[in-house]
Amino acid sequence: MATYVWGVDSASPVDEKLLRCVTEQFGKPRFWGRYLTTIQGVASGLSKGEISLLHRQGIRILPIYNEFRAATGYENGKKTAQEAAQQARRLGIPRGTFLFANVERFFAVDTLWILGWVNTIRTTGYKSGIYHDPVQGGFSAAFCEAVRRDYRVTSETALWSAEPQRPASGPDAPPIYAPKKPHCSANVWAWQYSRDVQGCPVDTNLMDTRLFGQLF
Template sequence: MYLSATSNVDLTDTPWSMGIYDQSGRLVGKSCKSGRTCSAQVTLGSGAAPWYSAAIGLQAPLANESTPAGQLLRTASQNAPLRDIQARSAAVQPSRVLWGVDSCKPLTGDAAAAGDLYPQVTRMYGPPDFWGRYLTTTPNCPGISAAEVAAAAAHHLGILPIYNEYYCSAVAGYDVGVSYAEGATSAAAGLGIPRGTVLMIDIEPPGEWCSGGVDATFIEGWYDGVSGAGYSPGYYGDGTGSSTFGQAWCTAVADRAEVATGSYLWSFEPSLLGRYTRATAPSYDPNQVACAGRMVAWQYVLSSGADPDVDSDEALSKLPLWYP
């Protein structure tokens, strides 16, 4: 990943230099003495991306390059932290796109993940960065098991927790949202999911199977119940601005702006046709709500009983997944 910082003045004819720092205070790459921009390249591992900031300060005196020793000292000076810091930017966390799946069925039945869906998905599609699974057992899907949690830990796999223990048309009313949040946060605590992790509520579109549509008060109830327990509220729904969910979302955000800034959205639209592997996954492009909201995940293919029977997803690394 390439990082870039920009100053509002040209540093070329000044005593100042600019550098990019990671969250541990280490200078990333070399400090920059000329121009308005400074860039650095970093390699990100699995898990959440670190935070970075830029600073302007004095570079250590540069050595004479006429000798090999001088060249080494000059490189060391450029890699040394800046002194006498004059300005520092706010810390930012760059996002990268994670590839994953979600499933009704367990990802595996054993802690080594030697059988069932996990090795099948890895072999046919590629190794997932995360896996969406249900917190509790529903009429159609078993809740996540201890074996799945152990397998996720062994394979450094993020878990996207989903709550769906209710009739899909019953997604209206503040008290209903709070009640569902109580069930989800209780299940999350029982599984040992740390606070701060996102908990997604599954909001299906109204239609033949789900006759009722979500309303703004339900969204606010889920937000209050989940955030009040220390977790991060998330919403899986049709992210299209004109959809039932999209309209309810914007009504809730207009009433309470903190719902937008304190929640995460996962859209199942647009839903694409065909089979995609990790290597051929589409560019991240979920439908967006027509107001403020952090759209950080996209279910771009619905399984519909395919083999392997998983939905395909992408998510931004800022989504606070559970890493057992």
């Protein structure tokens, strides 16, 4: 039977102040999602100092790559995977870790991009993860067509769902794990159930332990 752990993600860098804010308001996270690179006005990139701080606290890191604004075309999917792996290596993230492509609901997305991402991540030694919205936008249809074409897309990819939204809560009172999913076989192993939390600039998440064990 699947079990789940509680954690957060943030566009802001993790320091003692933010860690204390989350711990005091909700509880201690088991994992923290962070972006691999800085995008001005969007997100601050993960630093080696943050990695050290989080690991000293026993908190695992969920690496997110978001330096792209559309998810169309096989070559673009391939390029995104190569760049994500390069950034992960720069930060010392070991192979075998899931890297998550950040596919927002407003992105153009197609089957070829997903196939390019999954096939190329496989060659880097990292594992395929995709953050997505299964309700709004075209991700679910594109993903299911990719699965139809190559079943390895299902078996090798962990999905992180952005729907539905629930009230923010901590590890002592999480919602029942019930993320929305594509209408095909999919490993939806993470759920961002509350965004833009008041008081601390984080989102709250639940994660299947099968994914948690393969974070950094």
